[in-house]
Amino acid sequence: MKALAARRHDRRAPALLLLLALLLVGAVYAVVAPSSAQAATKTATADDIAAGEKLFQANCSTCHGPSAAGTDSAPSLIGVGAAAVDFQVGTGRMPMQMSGPQAQAKPVQFTDEQIAQLAAYVASLGAGPSIPTSEMVDPALGDSASGMALFRTNCAMCHNAIGAGGALSQGKFAPNLWGTTPTHLYEAMLTGPQSMPVFNDANLTPEEKRDIIAFIDEQGNGSPGGLDLGSLGPVSEGLWAWVVGLGLLLGLSVWIGAKSS
Amino acid sequence: MSDLKTAPSRGAKAAGATADYLDQRTGVGNAVKFFARKVFPDHWSFFLGEIALYSFVTLLISGVFLTLFFVPSMAETHYEGPWPSMNGVEMSEAFSSTLRLSFEVRGGLLMRQIHHWAALIFMASIVVHMFRVFFTGAFRKPREINWVVGFVLLILGLAAGFSGYSLPDDVLSGNGLRITDGVVKAIPIIGSYLSYFIFGGEFPGTDLIPRLFTVHILLVPGLILALIGLHLFLMVMHKHTQYPGSGRSNTNVVGYPALPAYAGKLLFNFFVVFGVIALMAGTMSINPVWNYGPYDPSPVSAGAQPDWYMLFLEGSLRLMPGGTEIMLGSYTLSLNVIIPAMIVPGILFTLLGAYPFIEAFATGDKSEHHVLDRPRNRPFRTAFGVSLLVAFGILVLAGSNDLIATHFHMSINDITWAFRVLIFVGPWLAFLITKRICLGLQRKDRELVLHGHETGRIVRYASGEYIEVHKPLDAHERWLRVQHEAIRPLEIEPAEDSRGVRRKGYKADRLRQRLSQLFYEDRVEPVTPAELAAAHAAHGHHDDHAVETPHGVPAQVGAGAPASETAADERNH
Numbered sequence: 001m002k003a004l005a006a007r008r009h010d011r012r013a014p015a016l017l018l019l020l021a022l023l024l025v026g027a028v029y030a031v032v033a034p035s036s037a038q039a040a041t042k043t044a045t046a047d048d049i050a051a052g053e054k055l056f057q058a059n060c061s062t063c064h065g066p067s068a069a070g071t072d073s074a075p076s077l078i079g080v081g082a083a084a085v086d087f088q089v090g091t092g093r094m095p096m097q098m099s100g101p102q103a104q105a106k107p108v109q110f111t112d113e114q115i116a117q118l119a120a121y122v123a124s125l126g127a128g129p130s131i132p133t134s135e136m137v138d139p140a141l142g143d144s145a146s147g148m149a150l151f152r153t154n155c156a157m158c159h160n161a162i163g164a165g166g167a168l169s170q171g172k173f174a175p176n177l178w179g180t181t182p183t184h185l186y187e188a189m190l191t192g193p194q195s196m197p198v199f200n201d202a203n204l205t206p207e208e209k210r211d212i213i214a215f216i217d218e219q220g221n222g223s224p225g226g227l228d229l230g231s232l233g234p235v236s237e238g239l240w241a242w243v244v245g246l247g248l249l250l251g252l253s254v255w256i257g258a259k260s261s
Numbered sequence: 262m263s264d265l266k267t268a269p270s271r272g273a274k275a276a277g278a279t280a281d282y283l284d285q286r287t288g289v290g291n292a293v294k295f296f297a298r299k300v301f302p303d304h305w306s307f308f309l310g311e312i313a314l315y316s317f318v319t320l321l322i323s324g325v326f327l328t329l330f331f332v333p334s335m336a337e338t339h340y341e342g343p344w345p346s347m348n349g350v351e352m353s354e355a356f357s358s359t360l361r362l363s364f365e366v367r368g369g370l371l372m373r374q375i376h377h378w379a380a381l382i383f384m385a386s387i388v389v390h391m392f393r394v395f396f397t398g399a400f401r402k403p404r405e406i407n408w409v410v411g412f413v414l415l416i417l418g419l420a421a422g423f424s425g426y427s428l429p430d431d432v433l434s435g436n437g438l439r440i441t442d443g444v445v446k447a448i449p450i451i452g453s454y455l456s457y458f459i460f461g462g463e464f465p466g467t468d469l470i471p472r473l474f475t476v477h478i479l480l481v482p483g484l485i486l487a488l489i490g491l492h493l494f495l496m497v498m499h500k501h502t503q504y505p506g507s508g509r510s511n512t513n514v515v516g517y518p519a520l521p522a523y524a525g526k527l528l529f530n531f532f533v534v535f536g537v538i539a540l541m542a543g544t545m546s547i548n549p550v551w552n553y554g555p556y557d558p559s560p561v562s563a564g565a566q567p568d569w570y571m572l573f574l575e576g577s578l579r580l581m582p583g584g585t586e587i588m589l590g591s592y593t594l595s596l597n598v599i600i601p602a603m604i605v606p607g608i609l610f611t612l613l614g615a616y617p618f619i620e621a622f623a624t625g626d627k628s629e630h631h632v633l634d635r636p637r638n639r640p641f642r643t644a645f646g647v648s649l650l651v652a653f654g655i656l657v658l659a660g661s662n663d664l665i666a667t668h669f670h671m672s673i674n675d676i677t678w679a680f681r682v683l684i685f686v687g688p689w690l691a692f693l694i695t696k697r698i699c700l701g702l703q704r705k706d707r708e709l710v711l712h713g714h715e716t717g718r719i720v721r722y723a724s725g726e727y728i729e730v731h732k733p734l735d736a737h738e739r740w741l742r743v744q745h746e747a748i749r750p751l752e753i754e755p756a757e758d759s760r761g762v763r764r765k766g767y768k769a770d771r772l773r774q775r776l777s778q779l780f781y782e783d784r785v786e787p788v789t790p791a792e793l794a795a796a797h798a799a800h801g802h803h804d805d806h807a808v809e810t811p812h813g814v815p816a817q818v819g820a821g822a823p824a825s826e827t828a829a830d831e832r833n834h
Contacts (some may be wrong), residue, residue, distance in 0.1 A: 054622050065271030101672070148346040152432065152554055156562035161432070162552045166563025167663035171672035174563065205399025215346055224364070225374055233433065235661045237547050238569025241381035244545070246389065248537045249382070256526060257535070 006036025044120035052121025058097050068125055073099075080191065081128020082119035087187035089115050091180070101171035102194050104115055129190045134207055137182035150208055151215050154199065162219040164231040168195055178220030182213045266689075301523050302503035302516035308530055309390035314382040315534035316671070321375040323397040324478065332358035333474035335430065335467040344551050352555030355430040355470045359550055362568060374542035380422050381547075382538055384570040387415050395646045398634035399502045402627065407495040410488055412614040417483045418483050424477040426548065426568055429472055436565045437557035439464065440578070447598035465558060470656050486792040504632050505744050507737045517617040566660055573609075573653050577601035578659030580681050604674065609652060625751050636707070638745045639785075640699035641780040648688035653819075655684050694784065703785035708741040709734060710788040711796040747786040751777040 044181070056068065063074035070076030077084075088094040092106040109121065110118070152161070160166045163177035172195050177185065188211050192198030198210070222228060229236045284290035301307070334354035340347045362369040394400055400408035427434040442464045446452040461468030469607050489519075500514050509515050517523045518663060539545075546553075553562070564577055581601040587594040620642060636643040658665065658818050659680040666673040670678075713731035732743070753770040756764055 033773045046296075050418060125385045144346040145348045145350050146556060149350065152557070152562070156560055158563055160564045161554070161562035165565070165667060167673045169672075170674055171666070171670070174468040217348055219552075223546035223549050224551075225370055225549055228546050228549070230550060231549070232664060233564045233566055234487050234548070234562070234568045235566050235572065235664055237545075238381060238572065240490035241378065241541075241569065245378065245537060245541055246385050248540075249386070249534060250309075250389070252533050252537070253308040253312070253530075254305045256361055256530065257303065257308060 003052060010073050038071075044116070045124070048117045049121040049124045051114075052117035052119070052124075055110070055118050056121055059109075060067060061120075063096070077122050077125065077129045078125035080122060082123040082185040083124045083129040083133050084191040084193070085119040086115060086131045087193060089118055091184055093193070102173070105175065127210030129187075131184045132183060132190075132206075137186045138210070138245065139182055139212055139214040139217035142207075142210040142212075142217075144211065144214040144218050146208070147211035147213070150204065150212050155212065156203065158196075160231070162231055163216050164220075176220075178214050180216075182217070185216060186210075187211050211226075265411055265795060297518065297520040299497070299519050300501070300514045300516040301519065304504055305391045306350065309386060309393050311527065311530050312386035312534050313383055313390055316379045316386060316529045316538065317485065318531065319379040319538050320376060320383060323372050323379060323481065324482075326368075326372045327362065327376055328478055330358060330362045330369060331355070331474075333426070333428065333471050335465075335470045347551060347554070348556060353430045353470065355428060356383055356550065356555040359429040359431075361603070371539075371542055374545075374547050375538055377426070377539045377547045378545070379538045381569060382534075384418050384422060384568075387411075387418055387823060388570075391415060392646060392650065395616070396636040396643055397502070397504075398457040398630065398639060398642065401630040402621065403499055403629055404495070404502075405621070407492060407499070408617050409614065410492045410730050414492065416487060416610075417488065421477060421481040421485065422568055422570055422696070424481060425474045427473055427479060428470060429548075429550045430556045431550040432553040432556055432560055432562065433550075434553075435465065435558070436561050436585045437567050437571075438469065439558065440575075444598055444602040447595040447602065449594060449599075465556065500631065502631055505632050505635065505741060507753045511629060514631070530554045537607055548826050564663060569657065572660040573656035574602060574606060574660075576656035576658065576662075576680075577605045579662060580656070580659045580677065580684060582681075605656075609649065614648060615643075619776075622773065623751075624748055625773070625777065632744075634745065635741075637699045637702040637721050639748075640696045640703070640783065643699050644695035645742065648692040651691040652684065652688040655687050657681055659684070672777070700783060700785055707785060707788055709740050710739055710793065739793075740832070743787045743789075745787055747784065748781050749784070750774065750781045 001017040010089055056064075058064065060077075061068070063071060064077050065071045065074075068077040085094075088103075089110055092108045093103040095109060096103045097106055108115075114141060119131065122128075138195060151163070154184070157164070158166050158168060158174035159177055162176075165176035166174050168174060174196070180188075189204060189212070190201075220231070223231070229240055312783040323689075332354040335353045337351060337359050338354050340350050340352055340357050340360060342348070342360060344360060347360060359373075363369070363373060393412070395410065413640055423437070427438055429443075442460065445456045445459060448455060456464065459469075461471075461472075463578070496652055501516070503509050504513055506515075566572060578598070578601045581597050585597040585600070587596055624722055634642075659677070661682065662673055662676045665676055667673065713733040716730045716732050718730040719727055751774050753767075753774050754764060756767045756771075
């Protein structure tokens, strides 16, 4: 005991303890904290960043500037993070096809590897949100009832009650969400592309984002009542009531009326 | 067969005995005899009102089923059931029971969809039927009262629809109720008191769903049933109108008796209407309330609109520019709500409901009409009806402006501005164009009656003159085009009598004359017998001759042309 007690009073002990405590905190943080900055940055090598820079200079710098600091026609990309690049390029919105009210989704212009390289390059310019892991966006792990409530409060006023899309001002619009991948949904919430507000982790926690993804995942797969008519609400129902219902009934009336006379 | 006649079967005997039993006690035989002999003029457009009637029957049948499972209560509950995104969500009994009705009651979703599609078809067929009556002038004396009954049925249909789709207590219909609350509150002076009265306190309260339930399943359907009874009674009493044609007049009804054939047709129509509605309900989703979620005053989703028949009101509100609230001291006059939600629909519906009386006033006609008008023969009325429809149509489109924007990739701001202009210009343009088309069609009719059908046969006379041979109309075709009476603007007595004394009532007469001129100043009068005779005398005989003796054309050419046939005014026919 005495030897132990004596050793405890070794003058190097405080420094050692501090080191251990720091390691413990770091380890706990690594386990508990939402694992951002993983997929892209972890695997991103200097080669990726270099390749990404080349792609950037060839395809993006015309508008975003040679140092990605932005120009009059496009915003700075310093600090937007890998998530923004993965969303914009991964859904085909960037490179932008033409100027207009908003950048529209179109066939994707790059391979997954090239997108990852571009994302690594932009992420290397400044700290920003990174691409979520597959676990963070897995609809099976989310609670769709909680997602429904969150979606109604935060998303439905633009994207329609179940994400069929809706109009915004001056020709802009909130797109239909049914075909968007869970990762892109997550990134859109995190980075707020174009007219969309940013839902950071203080607004909607990562779990809540996953709940919303779980809710969207259940939509757009048809309706229990039959054809969903676009899930656009009473206007499309009224249109089909006139076209199909009144169309058939008037046609049959003419037919019955013509039979005798 | 003769065996059967001499010895009726047991079934026939029993039926005869039952009928006799009933007849001796109720005198029902007379009613059966009356209705069996009742004459139905035959035309497809006379089925339109029947579509409305049968969709109402469908509504009653499916509605009774729904009441067995729906719980009209705003008490709070938590849903536990097969729809995952609603599990554990707090909601009212009304919404929860609607979900149960949709997902757990056998056939419940089908019945809900039948009920809702039938409501849309009911309103649509009322509108189509109403405008058939309007454009053919079937509202004229003695049917003005029945027009008003039909008009009240339209309003009651709106009330039934609105109270019905608010019952499930979902977000979408709740948004509609919130708009209603806003409109009620905008009524000057009594608005806020009225709102508190309707909702039993501050919106949304807990009283509304039970109240709407009573309105929807008792009050409004009861009134609709009673008025349908009156509507049909008046129709039987007045006898049915008929389209103009040879042998049809204001003193007869030409058609088929109900028995043996026509009653079958009426019954068949019911099955057609029910069948079409069931087909729609079986294949197309309607009002999926599970998409909208239980009512909560805070969320409003994109694409929030009412059912189509209330969409004009939504459009009217969407068109109204903001910032038109007036502060009178501490009091707010919400013109931004009063104008689009009360004044605009007020004008449109008053014009529609009062039109028969306005037209009767302008026409000064007190006689009964049982033969329908051809729409072209009343250009003002037809043009007026089309412009009313265009006004409603523009409001409906304005109510869908966000969907037009997303589906046609346009700016919602530009669409709204376009409709703001169109709501004033569109009905006026529609009026002018329709009136011109009607007058043009009437001129075409005159042309046909006077000169006959073009045959495409060109004949050359020996003198070198070419004529086109026209085939005269047969008596039936001609009658259809000349049977209507020409209505001319009213003529009134002068303002002063022979001694220069001003006449009493001149101003009222002058107003009436002005209205009458508006209606009837532009007109094309039907061909008179004298005009027809003159036309035939002028050039009729060569046309007739050529048609009657098709092989005689060379002879005609050889015979040369009389001087009258080369008259300058006849060459271009």
